[in-house]
Structures are given as C-alpha cells and as structure tokens.
Amino acid sequence: AKESGRNNFQFYRPEMTKHALEQMQMKTSLRQAIDNEEFIIHYQPQVDIATDTLVGIEALLRWQHPSKGLLTPKKFISLAEETGMILEIDDWVMHTTMKQVSKWYHDGLDPGKLALNISMRHLEAPNFIYRIQNTMDSYGFKPEWLELEITEGHMMKNAMEIINKLKQVSKLGINISIDDFGTGYSSLSLLKRLPINRLKIDKSFIEDIPEDEEDLTIINSIIALAKSLNLKVIAEGVETIEQINFLKSKKCKYVQGHYYFYPMSADELQEILLTNNE
Numbered sequence: 001a002k003e004s005g006r007n008n009f010q011f012y013r014p015e016m017t018k019h020a021l022e023q024m025q026m027k028t029s030l031r032q033a034i035d036n037e038e039f040i041i042h043y044q045p046q047v048d049i050a051t052d053t054l055v056g057i058e059a060l061l062r063w064q065h066p067s068k069g070l071l072t073p074k075k076f077i078s079l080a081e082e083t084g085m086i087l088e089i090d091d092w093v094m095h096t097t098m099k100q101v102s103k104w105y106h107d108g109l110d111p112g113k114l115a116l117n118i119s120m121r122h123l124e125a126p127n128f129i130y131r132i133q134n135t136m137d138s139y140g141f142k143p144e145w146l147e148l149e150i151t152e153g154h155m156m157k158n159a160m161e162i163i164n165k166l167k168q169v170s171k172l173g174i175n176i177s178i179d180d181f182g183t184g185y186s187s188l189s190l191l192k193r194l195p196i197n198r199l200k201i202d203k204s205f206i207e208d209i210p211e212d213e214e215d216l217t218i219i220n221s222i223i224a225l226a227k228s229l230n231l232k233v234i235a236e237g238v239e240t241i242e243q244i245n246f247l248k249s250k251k252c253k254y255v256q257g258h259y260y261f262y263p264m265s266a267d268e269l270q271e272i273l274l275t276n277n278e
C-alpha cells in the first residue's frame with residue numbers, strides 16, 4: 001500500500017538523489033568492470049527428464065564486484081541495456097563461453113548445446129551475424145553447439161527485421177529458443193513466422209505446481225502449442241519432484257532448475273562432465 005501524507009515530499013527528495021547518485025556510481029563501476037573483466041560465467045545444466053542426462057548448459061552472467069561481492073544480472077543488466085554497454089558485455093560472454101565450450105568438446109567432453117541469452121539490443125546491432133560468425137570461427141566452435149535464447153519482449157515492434165535476422169542465424173545451423181515464454185507479447189502469427197526450435201516455459205508458471213490450477217492450464221496450452229508448431233519445450237525454475245512429475249506426465253522433455261543443478265562455475269561443471277564421461 002502506498003503511504004501518502006505530508007511527509008512525502010521531504011522523504012522522497014533525498015531518496016531520489018541517493019538513487020541517482022547510486023546509478024551514476026554503478027555506471028562508472030560497470031564501465032570499469034568491462035575494462036577490467038570483472039565478469040564470470042556460471043553454467044546451469046539442462047536435463048532430459050526421461051533419461052536424467054545433461055543435454056545443454058545455459059551461460060549465466062555474474063559480476064565479481066570489487067566491494068559488493070558476486071552480483072547476479074538483476075542488479076546491473078537493465079543499466080547495461082540503457083547505456084548500450086550490454087553490447088560489449090554480451091560480446092565478452094560470447095567469446096568466453098565459446099572458447100570454453102570448444103575446449104571441452106576438443107577434450108572429448110560433452111556439454112551439449114551452449115545456450116546464450118541475447119538481449120534485443122545485441123540482436124538488433126547491424127553486425128550481429130558477423131560477430132557471431134567471427135567468434136565461432138576464432139574458436140572452432142560449431143554452429144550446432146549453439147542455442148540463442150531471446151525474449152518475446154519487444155519483438156512485435158521490429159518484427160520484420162527480427163524475423164530476417166533470426167532466419168540468417170537459423171541458416172547458419174544455430175538453434176533459437178524463446179525465453180520466458182508466456183510472459184511477453186508475441187502473437188501466434190508471429191510465432192509461426194519465427195525460425196525457432198524451442199519454447200522455454202517461464203519459471204513463474206512452474207513455481208506453484210501443482211497447486212495453481214491456472215498455471216497448470218497455461219503450461220498445458222504452451223505444451224500443446226509447441227507440439228502443433230513442431231517445437232521442443234523446456235521448463236525453467238524446476239525445483240521439486242512434484243514439478244518434475246507433472247512435467248513428465250505432460251510430456252515436457254527438458255527441464256532446468258535447482259532440482260537438478262544450481263548454476264555453477266566452469267570448474268564445477270567440468271567435474272560433472274568428466275564424471276559423465278567415465
């Protein structure tokens with residue numbers, strides 16, 4: 001509930017200033033973070049629930065902040081997007097992960113597909129395709145190892161341009177999935193025109209399984225929709241056995257979430273890949 005009263009004015013102003021100041025400091029330190037490479041990647045496995053096998057890994061960005069500790073993207077991604085710094089950050093992520101994943105493949109390990117989160121700003125950049133191609137070439141990274149996760153967010157605004165770009169991506173042999181599916185605004189007709197391979201059911205629909213009837217209905221329709229469009233489905237944010245059982249009964253083949261794995265460092269993931277290889 002919003003408190004309104006005579007104290008609002010006095011209370012609000014210093015807060016605003018504090019917020020503005022914090023934003024400014026954050027902007028400066030984000031700039032330094034890029035220059036000093038203060039970022040690291042955590043990887044979270046994606047699992048085939050029928051066989052309990054690891055089929056892919058999502059790269060999740062972390063900022064090792066000099067004084068605030070390890071920060072998740074919630075604390076800095078929107079600022080990075082507003083300032084355009086996300087282009088450099090996503091570029092760093094692409095280089096770091098492709099280099100790492102290529103090395104794993106060349107060492108005989110099998111991390112499955114690498115899923116990368118691509119912000120709209122990055123996708124819209126004129127040299128986006130060139131940058132992906134170039135980075136893959138530098139590390140001997142094969143396009144079939146890659147899956148791009150994009151959100152429905154503002155897709156409608158630039159539909160033609162985005163469809164064309166994703167078609168080029170798809171032609172390279174790269175997979176594309178729609179992230180946070182069900183929370184955005186993409187229309188069914190747009191979905192049909194996009195060259196996508198997979199829908200990722202947003203975790204907000206998963207968290208209240210099996211209590212929330214509405215969520216169960218939504219999940220059912222997403223799975224039916226995917227089937228009719230010949231798309232795969234993955235559920236994110238899966239934490240409990242009840243959720244796994246429900247998803248299994250609905251023939252949702254892939255999941256990602258704390259039930260199986262938390263996001264982890266490259267070293268920790270490598271241990272798992274080595275064990276899988278034995």
Ligand code: C2E
Binds near residue numbers: 086
């Ligand atoms: P997302 O793509 O929807 O990523 C899934 C988020 O769910 C991750 O949060 C992950 O840590 C969290 N998660 C995984 N399993 C569970 C679970 O079982 N339960 C719950 N409650 N949460 C779980 P994270 O790492 O904080 O990332 C937040 C968002 O930041 C991501 O959401 C993605 O949109 C963005 N992001 C992450 N890495 C990058 C990146 O390299 N580039 C860009 N542009 N965005 C990124």
Ligand code: CA
Binds near residue numbers: 058117
């Ligand atoms: Ca994602």
Ligand code: CA
Binds near residue numbers: 179180203236
């Ligand atoms: Ca999500």
Ligand code: CA
Binds near residue numbers: 215
């Ligand atoms: Ca819910």
